[in-house]
Amino acid sequence: MKRRNFLKNSFLALASVSFCQSGFAKVFEQKTSNFELSILTQNPELAKILVQTILKPFFPNKVLSFQEFFLPQKVVGDLVWVENFSLVNYKNQKTEIEKALFKVAQKLKLPSLQEKPTLIKISDLEHQKGSFAKVTSQSQGTKIFELNKDFQSEISGVTFEVKNNKIKILHSTCKHKICTQPGEISQTNEKLICIPNCVSIQIFGKVKNEFDAFTL
Amino acid sequence: MSLTLLLCSFLLIFRQSFSQETLFQLEHEEFLLGTLVEFKVIHDDFGEAQNSILQAVSEIQRIENLISPYIFSSEVYQINANPGKFVKVSSETLELCQKSCELAKLTNSAFEPTLGAVLEKWNFNALEPKKPSQEILDALVKKVGYSKIQFKNDSIKVDFEMKLDFGGIGKGFAVDKAILILKKNGIKSALINAGGDIFCFGKNSEGKKWKIGIKNPEKSDKNLGTVEISDFAVATSGNYERNFVENGIFYHHILNPKTGLPSQTCKSVTVLAKTCELADALATAIFVLGAENGIELVETLEKTEAFVVDGNGNLFFSKGFKDFGFSEGF
Incomplete structure (x- = not known):
């Protein structure tokens, strides 16, 4: 069990996401130039599926860093979207990405109290400074x-x-x-x-x- | 003109279908084989990649449990604990032992799987290791020799006062077995690094050959060089891993099987080969043989290259080493 937890803790996934230049992807290319998305959920498998199905059109031609961390405590889970070093409230649903994030949060029933959740962090490696x-x-x-x-x-x-x-x-x-x-x-x-x-x-x-x- | 157009459209389709592919790179590390083993898998299915890493980890653990001389239940421990008796072993232990004997023959015993008793006397893992007396070493060295290992069907027997130790090949052997699992699972690209014994296939996250830095043992912030490889293994032996100083003399763990003393001919040996077990064993053997004899041996082997830093810091390369995208330093 201990080894399994260590395994879970130390998975680091880099997703090389490349898509054909569809109009949809192009529209949001500039808006996702520098970002970090954190998802704190007790359902990491569903979160990964949602990231791949709902969010990936927003990350055209990027190298994404996927990191997973297991947290042993009980905490309030939520989504945190940081774009160009500023925290963006996805619940406003003003932009397409905010609407998509809201959809992900709804499917994951976030924000809510999460027992022993997993923190998934997805960020744009190409634009990471330092x-x-x-x-x-x-x-x-x-x-x-x-x-x-x-x-x-x-x-x-x-x-x-x-x-x-x-x-x-x-x-x-x-x-x-x-x-x-x-x-x-x-x-x-x-x-x-x-x-x-x-x-x-x-x-x-x-x-x-x-x-x-x-x-x- | 039409031919050019046809060619262009083909390239465009290829580029488009390639660029539509979503690849995930998963990294995992685990303490196995007495070192940190690093796994990198690049695949289009996140779940398959994760499961394949778990299977590769299990495979290395399974191999370690068979061949470690320090694990009571291992087959190698049982062979060493029962000298003069045939001990039934698994196909993996038998394969490793037979391959080790072949490599010992190839290297004229510069690589030896029967140094266990000598290494035990040196006890490099002790809190304060001490050089054993010359009398003890002389007596133990007489018992060393791969030709004294006896095979009968699926059983192995060693002489009294002789012990098997696959420290010079075991990591490479385990890496090869884990790579087989990844390939069998259809993984597109992967790298396994067991404390510097590396096998990689496919391409890295940039779509290029895997870029491996060769560390400079004397200057931690500098590299001896870089190689770029795919479907190839690289392993390095250095005198900086396990060592101690006694009465002003530096002793390290790569022993000359003929004297039982640390080999003083090299500082670092890097070998490129088609399997990690071969790269691992040859790196140890060349360390003992010395730069010139070692390079001479490598030149007789197909798809095998070596880079040696001798005891004086001089660099030696086999003819084809630099063809592997070698760039020196930085």
Whole structure:
């Protein structure tokens, strides 16, 4: 069960959505130039189907980031639509995208109290500014940090520092401290791993050099 | 003119049908095989991709439970615990053991699956590892040798004081098995990375070959280079994974099977091959053979390339290595 939850927590989906240039898609191309959609629901499977069927015409020729996070508590679920760094109230239904989001919310019966929901985040990777670190702990799930803000933090016995758009492990409670040896990382898909504490740190987002994986 | 028009319309249709396809890239990572295993699957069906990753994870777990010398119930543990007796094993363990023997023969025992007892004495996983005495190493090394493994139908027997350890090939073997599951499920593109032992097929999220960075072990913020591959494996062996310093001497986990001591010939070896198990085993073997002998061996093998950083930091490439989109540094 624990492994299953970890699996669920750490799924990261990037959807490459390409459509033919239909008039419908063209109309909304400019309006979805920079966005992030968050859906907090206890029915993530239905949410994914709705995203694919109702919302995908609004994302023509984009590379979308799909992220799923399992939340163990009881919270009020809803949709949050952020466009060009501004929160948009979809309930106004002024635009086509707001109407579509309202339809999704209705089908998911949101907003309402959700037991152990899943947070689905969909964002436009192409327009993301800066880069991020995804810190995944087998016991504490996944947390995302921006790399443009210097700070220190600790997760599952691993203390890490973000400084000058780079991240490094300062200290670990593990036996051999191998995870502290590689120093700082800053390239897409670069990783720092503490195997004994089951913690991984990965860079993603827009940075200078982009790799699919590293061999070492 | 009509031919040009025909060609243009064909390209247009192709482009349109291709661009209508919705692809999802799912990423997942899990601690398996004593390392972090990373899965990337690109597929048109989100659910199929998710299920395929789960199946690939299960397959690697299954293989690990068969071949890990540290898991009490594993077949390899049972073989090592019962020297002088034939132990019945699964087809996977038998296959891995037979392939390991073939590779040991090919590399003149630079790669050896029978180093388990020597590695156990070094105990690189201990809190404070210590170099075993030369007498102990000399005695144990005499027991090393793939030709001493005996096979009878589906059973394997090892000599007394000899132990199997598939650490130099096991990760690659497990990755290959997991890739088979993904391909069988009809997955279009995928990459599995088990701590630097990588196999990938299809294309990445940009529709290009997978771009793999080769890390520089001495400068964490720099790469030795980049390769671009598809339906190919890449694996790297380095002296920086498990090591310790005793009396000012640096000891690491890649041992020369003939001496039982860490091989000092190389700093890093990267191998490209058609299977991950071959890339994994050859990277270890070349580390022991040294740059020149290792490259010489690789040149005799089809669809296999190598890139070696020797003990002095000099770079050596097999003839075809740079054909894999290799670019140095950054």
